[in-house]
């Protein structure tokens with residue numbers, strides 16, 4: 001997926017992946033990360049997910065990154081938060097107490113950008129990327145930090161639509177994160193509440209994984 005594809009969607013206001021409410025699997029499984037209060041959670045390809053607000057309300061620090069600065073402005077502005085904007089060598093940064101959102105390329109992140117991160121929450125990040133980029137994503141994430149990942153992925157009949165989002169089966173998750181302990185936390189039929197139904201998807205399950 002080219003950056004321009006995503007940037008244009010943000011400019012057009014076309015963000016159908018945005019749930020507008022905290023993700024059900026996040027709410028159900030966050031405790032599996034066994035985080036101390038005030039832990040710092042990295043949210044790659046964060047968009048303006050309500051999940052970040054929920055994590056903040058749960059007492060955690062949030063560090064997100066998305067290509068589009070519109071995502072950061074809409075998230076912070078949408079919650080009535082006062083924030084500062086600054087530009088760095090690799091990313092612009094939008095900051096409010098306990099929430100730091102970077103605007104720029106995930107693949108340009110360096111380890112120092114993620115200093116202090118205790119865990120990763122990935123919902124609709126891995127599955128937003130085509131297969132070769134998913135490999136690059138998992139490799140880059142591993143090069144940046146060693147931290148447990150709460151991954152929320154999805155599976156649907158691959159032939160039904162052209163991604164994104166892409167279905168990512170268990171075999172691929174195990175290959176991408178080979179060498180790590182991977183636990184399936186649960187899965188749920190989410191077709192009834194998914195916008196993918198309108199695109200022609202007939203079966204859709206969301207899976208939660210803990211990668212340690």
Ligand SMILES: C[S@@+](CC[C@H](N)C(=O)[O-])C[C@H]1O[C@@H](n2cnc3c(N)ncnc32)[C@H](O)[C@@H]1O
Pocket residue numbers: 006007017018019044045046047048049065066067068071104105106107123124125128
């Ligand atoms: C499917 S959306 C998911 C957003 C969010 N995680 C959620 O659950 O609502 C994928 C997001 O990834 C962002 N994105 C895609 N490629 C990226 C990259 N290389 N670096 C940073 N963000 C990227 C897009 O702008 C888009 O907001």
